[in-house]
Amino acid sequence: MKDRIVTALILIAVFGSAFLMNNQALFLLIEALILVGAYEIYQVKKDQLKPIIFGIILAFTIIGSSLSIGDIPGYIMVLIMTLFILTVVFEWFSFDDVSYIFTMIMMLTTAMIAVNKVLEYDRLVFFYILLATYLTDTAAFFGGYFFGKHKLIPRISPKKTVEGAVIGFAASAIGSFSFAYFFLQAYIPIKIMIACSIAIPILGQFGDLAFSLIKRHFKIKDFGSLFPGHGGVLDRVDSAIFALYTFYIVLMLLG
Numbered sequence: 001m002k003d004r005i006v007t008a009l010i011l012i013a014v015f016g017s018a019f020l021m022n023n024q025a026l027f028l029l030i031e032a033l034i035l036v037g038a039y040e041i042y043q044v045k046k047d048q049l050k051p052i053i054f055g056i057i058l059a060f061t062i063i064g065s066s067l068s069i070g071d072i073p074g075y076i077m078v079l080i081m082t083l084f085i086l087t088v089v090f091e092w093f094s095f096d097d098v099s100y101i102f103t104m105i106m107m108l109t110t111a112m113i114a115v116n117k118v119l120e121y122d123r124l125v126f127f128y129i130l131l132a133t134y135l136t137d138t139a140a141f142f143g144g145y146f147f148g149k150h151k152l153i154p155r156i157s158p159k160k161t162v163e164g165a166v167i168g169f170a171a172s173a174i175g176s177f178s179f180a181y182f183f184l185q186a187y188i189p190i191k192i193m194i195a196c197s198i199a200i201p202i203l204g205q206f207g208d209l210a211f212s213l214i215k216r217h218f219k220i221k222d223f224g225s226l227f228p229g230h231g232g233v234l235d236r237v238d239s240a241i242f243a244l245y246t247f248y249i250v251l252m253l254l255g
Contacts, residue, residue, distance in 0.1 A: 004229030011227070011236075019127060023119050026126065030115055031065055034108050037233040040223040041104045049097065050090070056082065057105060064109030072113070079105065107241055114244035117251070121187045125247075128184055132176035132200040133243040140168025140205065157212040165205055172201035195250045200243045207242025211235070 018026040038061040042054040060079055067075055083098040118126045144164025152160040177197035184193060211234060215223065224232020 007227045007229050015130075019123050023123060026123055027115070027119065030112070033233050033237070034061060034065060034112060036224070036226060037061075037108055037237065038105075040232045040234050041101065041108075043224065044218050044220060045097065045100070048092065050092070053086075053093070053097075053101070056086075057101060060105050061108050064105065065112040067109070067113065068116075069113060072110075075109070076106075111237070111241045111244050114248040117248055118244065122184075124183055125187055128176060128180050129196075129200065129243050129247050130240065131179055132172050132197060133204045133240045135175045136168040136172035136201040136204050137208070137239055138168075139171035140164040143167025143171075153209060156209050156216060160209070168205065169201040172204075173197050176200065189254070192250055192254050195254060196247055199246045199250065203246045204239040204243045207239045210242070211238035 015026075015029070018029045035058065038057050039054065042049065042057050046054075060075075060082075064075060079102060083102055086093045087095060087098060115126070118129060140160070141164065143166070144159070144161040147163045147167065148161030150162040151158065152162050152165050177193060180188070180193040180197060181190070211223075215221065222231030223234035226232050227236060230236050
């Protein structure tokens with residue numbers, strides 16, 4: 001618990017500094033974390049894969065981070081061809097590897113596209129998404145710790161509880177909407193605030209569970225160890241990725 005709290009405070013200080021600087025500083029910080037995440041993708045299967053695969057994951061992650069939404073179809077085509085060519089050339093690279101690496105690269109790439117879209121509004125909007133995400137995580141953790149009795153989905157995450165999920169949702173919905181109402185009316189319409197403040201606490205938890213399912217499939221506890229008490233980058237951004245997706249989709253539907 002102590003490591004978890006100390007790491008959280010350090011992360012708040014680092015991100016807080018980037019927020020106080022400018023969009024470019026914040027983007028570079030996020031990009032650095034995403035590149036660490038690219039290494040964690042490779043790390044999960046490094047015993048079965050060769051270093052060339054890390055180079056490919058890294059290259060496609062870097063390229064994907066700078067794309068606009070219109071570039072995505074061509075990017076996907078090149079990525080698919082590259083991965084399948086590898087299955088033909090290298091016997092040790094399987095279709096299962098294609099599925100895993102394609103999914104994870106697209107997770108990071110589309111998340112960065114969503115980040116770019118959010119930063120077109122303001123850094124405060126990005127802060128709002130993080131607030132909605134980590135209010136959910138924090139309240140769900142402590143809610144489950146103190147009040148949890150009923151398992152949520154034990155086949156995926158045995159420690160998560162229904163009580164924790166409900167408390168996380170309620171705390172985030174109220175807290176994030178309150179922040180948005182007082183600080184974001186100059187940037188986004190209230191209908192988007194309402195929709196996101198309801199949807200992010202729900203779908204963010206599905207993001208957490210989705211990444212837990214990946215870890216369970218590969219029989220690992222964490223993707224990495226960069227953040228003591230929290231695991232790796234992918235362990236910390238699982239909910240945030242789905243939260244960013246949610247905001248982007250709500251913008252498409254209601255913006």
